[in-house]
Amino acid sequence: MVALARAEPTALDSTGASLTVENVSHAFDIDGAVLPVLDDVSFEARPGEFVALLGPSGCGKSTLLRLVAGLEPPRSGVLREDGNAIIGPFPSRVVVFQDPTLFPWRTVWHNVALGLEAQGILKAQRHRVDAAIELVGLSAFRNAYPHQLSGGMAQRVSLARALVNDPKILVLDEPLGKLDSLTRIAMQTEILSLWQRTGFTALLVTHDVEEAVFLANRVIVFSDRPARIKADIAVDRPYPRHRGDPYLADLRRNILGLLGLDATW
């Protein structure tokens, strides 16, 4: 471990939940063979903390997020939200998946309304849907169908679909991976200000080291599969951050080194 995370001020008035991952291991059965994916992963995210997860492709990041979401139980270990073991999905933990997976038969508005509708509170809360669509800047497309959107727009809709539920823990699986670099920068700023305003706990998987150090309080670096925590690095820098900050550039170089890419720097 390069540096241990220290207590530091996070989002302003935190409404987020804490997330505890205790000795979690997971594996898949492929053709009778066991494929270990997570190996004794433990960490804790404090309420309102922004944690970025980095690791080589295929190491098990998305799998970990599925466990956090409660879509699958881990083979061993426990995950807790505010101290309570996670035993299934719950709308306080919302995931923005790697693919936008919008429902093609629903318009943008109805896609965003999905969570409220599923929880049976849509009738009273319609304004929240409008607000969420407004937030991602797609008001003009509220009646469009997913196939009429660009990849980046679809990804923004899926972000709105998550945010409308006011999650305590927002799980982001490379939500900006498909965006062009300009939209990506704009969306990073947007996510950051959302996080500061609402104070959810954020768990972000990304391949972009610069994005990780720009957004997160903490960066956790995973090893190759089966994923073990290689480093847990505090990004000790106040917000708003500056992209050209030499401290962040240094950190980025360190992390790239951990990922085995130091030769390029």
Place this chain on the structure above:
Amino acid sequence: MSTYSASKTVAIAQSAEEGAALSGRSLSLPVSFPSGGIGVFASLAWLAFGVSCLWWPDIGDWPRTSAIAAAAFVLSGIIFVATVAGSRLGRFDAGLQRRAPWLLALALFLTLWEVATAKFAWLPLPFFPPPQSIIEVYTDDLPKLLDSVLASVKLQLGGYAIGAAVGFLTGVSIGWSRGVGYWVHPVLRFIGPLPATAWLPIAFFTFPSSWSASTFLIALATGFPVTVLTWSGVASVSNAYYDVARTLGAKPSFLVLKVAIPAALPHVFVGLFMGLGSSFAVLVVAEMIGVKAGLGWYLQWAQGWAAYANMYAALIVMSLLCSGAITLLFRARDHLLVWQKGVVKW
């Protein structure tokens, strides 16, 4: 087509697109015909049909000959006026323009048919009745024909609705629940592929009435394809959709009603179309053999009396009804699956 000339503009277009392109181009040319040369030809063809009815004497006794000639003249006049008036008639004109080639072809066909049957008997007569004798069926045997139509529609609608509903519910259940699938799947495998008409003899003496037996058979013919396709539709819904819905707090009922079913709907419609086709076949056979009403029975009856004109008349009505039903189903699909426009080719 690089040179433009009036004669080219009026020349019969090889295809509808070409016709449209030609009439579009001709607008910009100072030609004598305002638009749609084909419209004029269609009008002439209907005129020719009318004339062909009157020119030669009928070789049989058909009271409606002059009536259909008059109708042809009226139609010819309407087409001519509409073509000349052109765009002033707005949508009506556009519709006419689109159909002009078909109107032309239809008139030519009728003329040929008229001449080949009523005038020179090139086709053997009782088996190939002329147009006027079919029209005669519609005017003189209308009550019986209407009764038959009504009986057929009632039987078909009832059986189809039951079969579609049961098939849909069964399909969703076996697609969703392993337990239901375990029991229903083998039954479906065993019974489904049997043509529904094979049940006919059994159905007619086990059911209390021939009407209920036929309803059952039509429902069976509809239900099998609807079940299989609904099932495969539900089974092929991507897990990613369920994951999304579950993380957003969806309960199982929501997953079925708002995820599985909408996602499976395109498949369901394929099943509904297939069911419609096979249930028509069962309807006609059931009416011929068991139910003493309906168009199938009318056909049978007409054959018994060697009333060939009535058979053709009934066949035409039947095909109109079937294609009407298919059109309705297409409308319903287009309405429910607007979201597919642009995702797949219709």
